[in-house]
Amino acid sequence: MLKWYEKNANNNDVVISSRVRLARNLETYHFPSKLTKEIASRIVHEVEDIVLKASSSHYFERMDMEALSPLDKVAMVERHVVSPNFVQSSIPTGLILSEDESLSIMINEEDHLRIQSISNGFNLEEALQNANHIDDLLEEKITYAYDERMGYLTACPTNVGTGLRASYMIHVPALETTGKLQFILEAIGKFGLTVRGIYGEGSQGRGSVFQISNQVTLGHSEEEIIENLTSVTNQIVEQERSLRKKLLSEKRMQFEDAVYRSYGALTYARILSSNEAMTLLSDMKLGYELGILNFEHTEPINIYGLMTCIQPANLQKEMKRELKIEERDMARATFIRQNLPKIKT
């Protein structure tokens, strides 16, 4: 089965994916930071049992977190299946995953449950619907920590209320190179939103990929939060698209030159760091979407999928062995050469 990021979506020239995360806690137990290992482990089993017994159980798989290698765990962080916090936990954790990795339930992250749903492209409604479905399924058997005034009670008061963090992953090379992104970032806080790099808090926006998400979780309904985020993101998408057009009409030759150079480097380079590869792939994505690069493939090309595969841990998994940094950069160049779609000449 294809993973969600290996499938192609139509409307994803700027918005790569939509993600929803619901934070939930069980009423009966202390929050994870105050749990003993025994109780933490009990919660993991309890939740696993409920999910796996539920109607669509065949759809989910239980991952044995203790049996996973550190490399496997980092690879999952790179694919956004789990959070960096989760794999560093000092108490027993559990993970329930759908086959295509679009749905996951982290057990004993900062909260007892973090239900996550990812959809391809511009599709937050679908992501919310899927997360809500799992939430309802669990709630039939679990009594959540919930207060009628404060809503869902979470370990950190910044998540209280809906417990909802909704985000869009966006690719905005035109806004970034023209320096306009800076203005947007400053304005966005006024809407209760925040922008982070591709790998969350503190990470850089590599390959011009950023995540935009809500900060406010209390006082608005889930639908209102998503509507607000969507309308602001729509503005960003429009600005990015019009800037791309402008760049193309005013500086076509320079633009084509840059895109072809990046494609050339991807085709012939023998050593590629992940940062450099991300930048080159970002150029290629832009060139493809603007019709400068035409590929032999008739099917849509999924460049974000390639961006995921060349991250350090996923690359090593692809190669089926651990690699030193220099080896990695060589393996990355080889991998890209072998998987790069050919252009029509």
Added chain:
Amino acid sequence: MLCERCQQEPATVFLNQTIDGKKKEIHLCNKCAMEVKDLYQEKDISIENFLSSLLDMNHKKVAPHMEQQKKSHVLQCKQCGMTYNEFRQKGKFGCHRCYSTFGNLLSPVIKRVHGSNLHTGKIPNRTGEKLLTQKQIRDLESKLKQAVKKEEYEAAAGYRDAIRALKKEGGLC
């Protein structure tokens, strides 16, 4: 070249400073550079730090007297043992009871962070119904008390029956 700050050691670090739009290069020795770095380096702005500074600001407003402040500093959650100071440091609660334990201190901070302190989103299906019934019962009980106080016994009996019916319906008795 000697260090501009201590004028003793040779300058090995060149630091660019921009003050009021004017760029200035200063030459420092290793030791002075480390000290200057500590001075200028901004503290890590994490959500925990942000919360605890908001809490401190609010705390002085809610409990202006030292005595009161001391009292809330020893405030401790009966369920998980979380103290106010521990919460200030971690920015995370230990259990759901913490919300009522530290509610008074926290409420204005939550309002500042979210712009509201009332949840208007999803209500859990199963437990939500129970919550609703409980709320109705609580409302009726306070009406019953009022009615008894005013010696309106007929109305009180009505409330009593309604409470009984709700409790039976919700399986609460």
